[in-house]
Amino acid sequence: MLARLSTGGALIGRRALSTQATGSFQLTRLANGVRVATDGAPGHFSALGIYVDAGSRYEAYPQLAGLSHIMDRLAFKATQKRSGDEMADALDKLGGNYMCASSREALMYQAAVFNQDVEAMFGLVADTVRWPDITREEVQEQLATAEYEIREIWQKPELIQPEIMHMAAFHGNTLGNPLLCPEEQLSQITPEHVLEYRRMFFTPERTVAAFVGVDHARAVQLAEQYLGDMPAATLPVPDEPARYTGGLVELPPHEPIGNLPELAYVHLAFEGLSISDPDLYALATLQTLLGGGGSFSAGGPGKGMYSRLYTNVLNQNGALESCQAFNHSYTDSGLFGIAGSCIPEAAHTLTAIMCYELVRCMLPAYKRHSLSEREVQRAKNQLRSSLLMNLESRMIELEDLGRQVQVHGTKIPAEEMCDKIERLTADDIRRVARRVLVDGVGNGGSGKPTVVLQGREGSFGDVLDTVRRFGLGK
Incomplete structure (x- = not known):
C-alpha cells in the first residue's frame, strides 16, 4: 500500500x-x-x-x-x-x-x-x-x-x-x-x-x-x-499494541436543554482496520455507502441523499433523529460501526435497525438488497471527491502530510489512493464487511461488539442478544 x-x-x-x-x-x-x-x-x-x-x-x-x-x-x-x-x-x-x-x-x-x-x-x-x-x-x-x-x-x-x-x-x-x-x-x-x-x-x-x-x-x-539541537530521548516510552476487548456501557438519560426533545442513543461498533491495512479503502467506501446523518437532511425531493442509511432508515422511520456510519483508523487497529438516536419510545428497535443494515451489506450478489455495482460506484465517486476536495485546504493537506510521514515514514499520493478506490468492486466491499462485522480483522482482538447506550433504563431491550441474532460479532 x-x-x-x-x-x-x-x-x-x-x-x-x-x-x-x-x-x-x-x-x-x-x-x-x-x-x-x-x-x-x-x-x-x-x-x-x-x-x-x-x-x-x-x-x-x-x-x-x-x-x-x-x-x-x-x-x-x-x-x-x-x-x-x-x-x-x-x-x-x-x-x-x-x-x-x-x-x-x-x-x-x-x-x-x-x-x-x-x-x-x-x-x-x-x-x-x-x-x-x-x-x-x-x-x-x-x-x-x-x-x-x-x-x-x-x-x-x-x-x-x-x-x-x-x-x-x-x-x-x-x-x-x-x-x-x-x-x-x-x-x-x-x-x-x-x-x-x-x-x-x-x-x-x-x-x-x-x-x-x-x-x-x-x-x-x-x-x-x-x-536541529533537540536532545535525544532519556526516558522509555510505553508503547504496547492495541488490544480490542469490546464491551457494553449503559449511561443514564441525557437531560435535554431548553425545548429540545429527549432522545435515546446507541453506538454499535466492531474492531476496524489499521491505517496501513490494504482493505482500508474498501472499508472507507463501505462507510460512505452506508452514509447517513440527521433526520433534518433526510427528507424532501431532490436532496440527492442516496446513501443506504438515508434511503432505508431515516426516510422510512420518523422516530429516528439520526443514523450515521463511522470509521476510525489508527496505526494498529480501528473501530467501525453505526451511531443512531431516536425518541425514547423507539429505543427497543434502534439496534435491530442498525444490525439489519449491516447484514444487508454482506448479502451475496444474487440476493435482493445486496450491494449493487451502481451504488458501489456512486460511493467510490463520493469518497474520491471528498478526498480531493479536502486536500484543497492547505491546513488539511498539511495535516495529511505530517501524519502520513509520522505513521508510514512516507506519503501516499492522492492519485494512488484514488486508483485503489476506483479498482474496488461490490465483491470487495462484501468481503471486507464480513471480515470486520463477523470474522474479526485478525488482529488478536476479542471480536465482540462494542455497544454504548444512553437512555431510559430497560428501554433498549437485550442489545447484545439482538446483535448475536443477526450473526454479527463473536
Missing part, C-alpha cells in the same frame, strides 16, 4: 543525513532524527506544522493520565523567550491562523501564513514546542480551563459517546485511554508531570516538521535552525 521512495545520496544542509523524493514530495532526516517533509505547489499561502508522536494511547502510567489534553491547552502560551502577551501579539500580527490539537496518537501544532511569514511563524511554533514556560500558575490556569471544557463535553452526547465507545472497545489499554483528561486527575497534575511528559515524548526521533508550499531546502534550513 505504501509508496516506495527513491533514495538519493543528496544532502541538504550541513547536518542532514539523507533526502528522499517522489514527485513533489520530499523527505529529509536531520542528523538528530527529526524528519522534514515538504509537498504542495507554491501559492500565496503556505502551511507548516510540527507533529509529535504522542497522545493518549501512550498514557499507560498513572502519572501520564490526561497529560496529552493538558499539553494541548498549554500550547501557544508563555515561553522562555516570550511572555504570554508577546506570543499572542506575535501570532495576531501573522494572521492568527494557528492551532494545536491532541489526539490518541499525535500532538499537532499547525499554522497557515503568507509566504513571506513562514520563518516568523515557524519560529513561534518551534518556540511553543521547544521552550514553553511551564510554571505552576500557568498549569493551574489551564487545568481550570480543561475542567470547564470536560464538563461541557460530558453534557453533549454526540461528543462524549464516541469517547466512551473507545474506552469500552479497548478497555484498560492504549486506544481506550481517555482522550479527555479524567476529571479526578486534574488535581494530581503538576508542572513536574508536564516536564516528565515532555522529556519522554518531545524528542527528535518522534518529531516531524511538515511544510506545504515551501521550498524543501528552505524547510530543511528552518528545521535545522529551530529543531
Whole structure:
C-alpha cells in the first residue's frame, strides 16, 4: 500500500543525513532524527506544522493520565523567550491562523501564513514546542480551563459517546485511554508531570516538521535552525499494541436543554482496520455507502441523499433523529460501526435497525438488497471527491502530510489512493464487511461488539442478544 521512495545520496544542509523524493514530495532526516517533509505547489499561502508522536494511547502510567489534553491547552502560551502577551501579539500580527490539537496518537501544532511569514511563524511554533514556560500558575490556569471544557463535553452526547465507545472497545489499554483528561486527575497534575511528559515524548526521533508550499531546502534550513539541537530521548516510552476487548456501557438519560426533545442513543461498533491495512479503502467506501446523518437532511425531493442509511432508515422511520456510519483508523487497529438516536419510545428497535443494515451489506450478489455495482460506484465517486476536495485546504493537506510521514515514514499520493478506490468492486466491499462485522480483522482482538447506550433504563431491550441474532460479532 505504501509508496516506495527513491533514495538519493543528496544532502541538504550541513547536518542532514539523507533526502528522499517522489514527485513533489520530499523527505529529509536531520542528523538528530527529526524528519522534514515538504509537498504542495507554491501559492500565496503556505502551511507548516510540527507533529509529535504522542497522545493518549501512550498514557499507560498513572502519572501520564490526561497529560496529552493538558499539553494541548498549554500550547501557544508563555515561553522562555516570550511572555504570554508577546506570543499572542506575535501570532495576531501573522494572521492568527494557528492551532494545536491532541489526539490518541499525535500532538499537532499547525499554522497557515503568507509566504513571506513562514520563518516568523515557524519560529513561534518551534518556540511553543521547544521552550514553553511551564510554571505552576500557568498549569493551574489551564487545568481550570480543561475542567470547564470536560464538563461541557460530558453534557453533549454526540461528543462524549464516541469517547466512551473507545474506552469500552479497548478497555484498560492504549486506544481506550481517555482522550479527555479524567476529571479526578486534574488535581494530581503538576508542572513536574508536564516536564516528565515532555522529556519522554518531545524528542527528535518522534518529531516531524511538515511544510506545504515551501521550498524543501528552505524547510530543511528552518528545521535545522529551530529543531536541529533537540536532545535525544532519556526516558522509555510505553508503547504496547492495541488490544480490542469490546464491551457494553449503559449511561443514564441525557437531560435535554431548553425545548429540545429527549432522545435515546446507541453506538454499535466492531474492531476496524489499521491505517496501513490494504482493505482500508474498501472499508472507507463501505462507510460512505452506508452514509447517513440527521433526520433534518433526510427528507424532501431532490436532496440527492442516496446513501443506504438515508434511503432505508431515516426516510422510512420518523422516530429516528439520526443514523450515521463511522470509521476510525489508527496505526494498529480501528473501530467501525453505526451511531443512531431516536425518541425514547423507539429505543427497543434502534439496534435491530442498525444490525439489519449491516447484514444487508454482506448479502451475496444474487440476493435482493445486496450491494449493487451502481451504488458501489456512486460511493467510490463520493469518497474520491471528498478526498480531493479536502486536500484543497492547505491546513488539511498539511495535516495529511505530517501524519502520513509520522505513521508510514512516507506519503501516499492522492492519485494512488484514488486508483485503489476506483479498482474496488461490490465483491470487495462484501468481503471486507464480513471480515470486520463477523470474522474479526485478525488482529488478536476479542471480536465482540462494542455497544454504548444512553437512555431510559430497560428501554433498549437485550442489545447484545439482538446483535448475536443477526450473526454479527463473536
